[in-house]
Amino acid sequence: MKAFILTRHWRDTPNGTEIELWASTDTGTRKILLTSQESVAFAPAEYKAQITSQIASLQGARVRPLTLKNFQRREVVGVYCAQYRQLASLSKRLQDAGVPVYEADIRPPDRYLMERFITASVQIEGGIADGVTITDCRLRSAPEYRPILSLVSLDIETSPHGDLYSVALEGCGERRVYMLGPAPVAASSLNFDLEYCSSQKQIIERLNTWFQRFDPDLIIGWNIVQFDLRVLQAHADKLNISLTLGRAARPIEWRQHGRKEGYFFATIPGRLVIDGIEALKSALWSSPAFSLEAVSQEMLGEGKGISDAYDRMEEIERRFHEDKPALASYNLKDCELVTRIFEKAKLVEFLIERAQVTGLQADHFGGSIAAFNHHYLPRMHRDGYVAPNTGQIPETSYPGGFVMDSRPGLYDSVLVLDYKSLYASIIRTFLIDPVAMIEAETESDNDAVVPGMRGIFFSRKKNSLSDIVTQLWIRRDDAKREKNEPLSQALKLLMNSFCGVLGSPDCKFFNPDLVSSVTLRGHEIMRQTRKLVEDEGYEVIYGDTDSIFVWLGHRHTDGQAAAVAERLVAAINQWWDEHLSIKFNLQNFLEIEFDTYYQRFLMPTIRGEELGSKKRYAGLTRTASGNESIVFRGLETARSDWSPLAQKFQRELYMKVFRSEPYQEFVRSYVRDVRSGKLDGLMIYRKRLRNRLDSYQKNVPPQVRAARLADEDNLRRKRPAQYQNGGWISYLITRNGPEPLQATTSPIDYEHYINRQLKPVADAILPFVADNFGNLIEEQTNLF
Structure with missing residues (x-):
């Protein structure tokens, strides 16, 4: 039987640690129990006597010699305990006594799966079957298996004070709302089922029953863990009843974030719980704001219809007291929007593939270090080593990606050439690997090592990380050929995370010299690439990490530019093939590709200076359908902290300049429209308060001043404060300074928008056509 692991759990029993895996199969969900599992950690062999003394009174504990070494190349022993908590307690006592202990932090399910090279899909063999439970079977990896998962979208509505009004569910063939209060006369x-409940307790009881009856694999929602599930749990606790949304009527397992106050993780036994915001971010979707309203408008072209938070709260209150069916429809609409967003972005497919690739539970976001460990630790063990502990090397800085000085200007015909997954290809080509670095320290044969940077070397004999990257790379090429975009994206993200993981002090393998051998090699590669391009007679005007911007010198057609790009790509790749073979006896996996052709391209200066900017540019290109489009990077249009007024002005002005069309009257007309009030709707700033409102003392930015005024207005109206713990604020700049959109009392300061929003945008491009914003509007300004 093939299965996809949904959730992982463990518990200590008198007979050892029991691992519980809930998994989806073609014939239903199964609970896999692996009983009597030992837990293991490692310690230097010279401490064996001390360890033996410590475990003398521990039942089921033992020490065993192993053919493994630590990163100081000292032999280690295995320290085994029947229970995982017993091992954790022993590890702490030993370390307090000065005995180093390694890998004691690997949880039992993760240890079991990683050592068998299992990520998410498994083949179940043998065992004892009893209903849905299979005990003490054998598991092996089945990476080809993909499940068909059932899901439900869940959303709640509450009063302004957090009292539960209703719960909506869409999925498993159901569209249902549980509503507090009596049914109307x-x-x-309605085109959905609406059940009225006499109490909040009855809502939760019916919700529990629904989950046991329809049994979904996934629960999806928007901010579902931090809001919906937290509110439901708080009500259940207050009412002294259980919230049993898990399989086998199990409760949610809550864990608070260690560093982020008020942030919680939720594990629901047998079910994945997936927040749409986290899922979109993990798939690298970008959005100016991640509210359900903003994302649904952007992706689906529709939203909830009540955009202002307090209008929404007041309308929810009105509907709850006067029109409960309308509130139920509103509640269910949120579920429908979330479901459609998941479908449009193929989020479930992406998360399944991500789990298959990383070895992490599908609803665990972030986790790059855990994913690295899942792949690297078992291979490292087979190379004869155990992992060091976090913090063994002091936290120090190391060089980041290479960014060339730019040459500012307005150009015709610029090519962008881009190295395919540069850092991953450097790891793969130069055999960069933590164990290989340790092995090379004792290697006397120069031909047996590859030079890194900063005087370190890597063994050619043991380099698991490059093997891992190679396997992932091949899988990604296969996924691209098969047009499996979710799998291709998941593989790319994992490969590209490896360098960042090695550069994180939270990683067991953190070593500035190790990660510098990736980043500094990247610097070397980009400098050499620039030289190769210039040797071909072209000028490089900018470069950033893995991309190089090539000016062709004069205007080219799309076909001519593509032909130049093809020649450059072939020449550069051939040079690397020959150079790496001759100098290092290495196979080249560096591969530069043709990325983009810009018909017109702007590289602006740093504002107020003559130096070229970095990571800020705009270019006119042609889409696959043949339409012209401007790509903005780092400029106002691409940044959410600039007003729509500036963004619209930039898009239209740059298009005119790029097309060599007259722009003077457009600028003057736009300024006139600002001063006449025709564009007031575009002047709203929307910014995020990332900290508590009372934390801003010395530096008080405009959004904070607006938020304080907003909450003063809320209190006057006897409404809950909205911004004390941060959040998004919409405001205008008025003649009396920033004022919240919900409580604006002063006239808009149009000159602020002209001088602080329009002028910087215009003066980034107009000097390159011998003009400036001030000259264009001087006559108008005099009239005012």
Whole structure:
């Protein structure tokens, strides 16, 4: 039987640690129990006597010699305990006594799966079957298996003070709302099931029953863990009843974030719980704001219809007291929007593939270090080593990606050439690997090592990390050929995370010299690439990490530019093939590709200076359908902290300049429209308060001043404060300074928008056509 692991759990029993895996199969969900599992950690062999003394009174504990070494190349022993908590307690006592202990932090399910090279899909063999439970079977990896998962979208509505009003569910063939209060006298015609509940307790009880009856694999929602599930749990606790949304009527397992106050993780036994915001971010979707309203408008072209938070709260209150069917429809609409966003972005497919690739539970976001460990630790063990502990090397800085000085200007015909997964290809080509670095320290044969940077070397004999990257790379090429975009994206993200993981002090393998052998090699590669391009007679005007911007010198057609790009790509790749073979006896996996052709391209200066900017540019290109489009990077249009007024102005002005069309009257007309009030709707700033409102003392930015005014207005209206713990604020700049959109009392300061929003945008491009914003509007300014 093949299965996809949904959730992982463990518990200590008198007979050892029991691992519980809930998994989806083609014939239903199964609970896999692996009983009597030992837990293991490692310690230097010279401490064996001390360890033996410590475990003398521990039942089921033992020490065993192993053919493994630590990163100081000292032999280690295995320290085994029947229970995982017993091992954790022993590890702490030993370390307090000065005995180093390694890998004691690997949880039992993760240890079991990683050592068998299992990520998410498994083949179940043998065992004892009893209903849905299979005990003490054998598991092996089945990476080809993909499950068909059932899901439900869940959303709640509350009062402004957090009192539960209703719960909506869409999925498993159901569209249902549980509503607090008596049914109205006049029945409504609805296209979903609406059940009225006499109490909040009854809502939760019916919700528990629904989950046991329809049994979804996934629960999806928007901010579902931090809001919906937390509110439901708080009500259940207050009412002294259980919230049993897990399989086998199990409760949610809550864990608070260690560093982020008020942030919680939720594990629901047998079910994945997936927040749409986290899922989109993990798939690298970008959005100016991640509210359900903003994302649904952007992706689906529709939203909830009540955009202002307090209008929404007041309308929810009105509907709850006057029109409960309308509130139920509103509640269910949120579920429908979330479901459609998941479908449009193929989020479930992506998360399944991500789990298959990383070895992490599908609803665990972030986790790059855990994913690295899942792949690297078992291979490192087979190379004869155990992992060091976090913090063994002091936290120090190391060089980042290479960014060339730019040459500012307005150009015709610029090519962008891009190295395919540069850092991953450097790891793969130069055999960069933590164990290989340790092995090379004792290697006397120069031909047996590859030079890194900063005087370190890597063994050619043991380099698991490059093997891992090679396997992932091949899988990604296969996924691209098969047009499996979710799998291709998941593989790319994992490969590209490896350098960052090695550069994180939270990683067991953190070593500035190790990660510098990636980043500094990247610097070397980009400098050499620039030289190769210039040797071909072209000028490089900018470069950033893995991309190089090539000016062709004069205007080219799309076909001519593509032909130049093809020649450059072939020449550069051939040079690396020959150079790496001759100098290092290495196979080249560096591969530069043709990325983009810009018909017109702007590299602006740093504002107020003559130096070229970095990571900020704009270019006119042609889409696959043949339409012209401007790509903005780092400029106002691409940044959410600039007003729509500036963004619209930039898009239209740059298009005119790029097309060599007259722009003077457009600028003057736009300024006139600003001063006449025609564009007031575009002047709203929307910014995020990342900290508590009372934490801003010395530096008080405009959004904070607006938020304080907003909450003063809320209190006057006897409404809850909205911004004390941060959040998004919409405001205008008025003649009396920033004022919240919900409580604006002063006239808009149009000159602020002209001088602080329009002028910087215009003066980034107009000097390159011998003009400036001030000259264009001087006559108008005099009139005012």
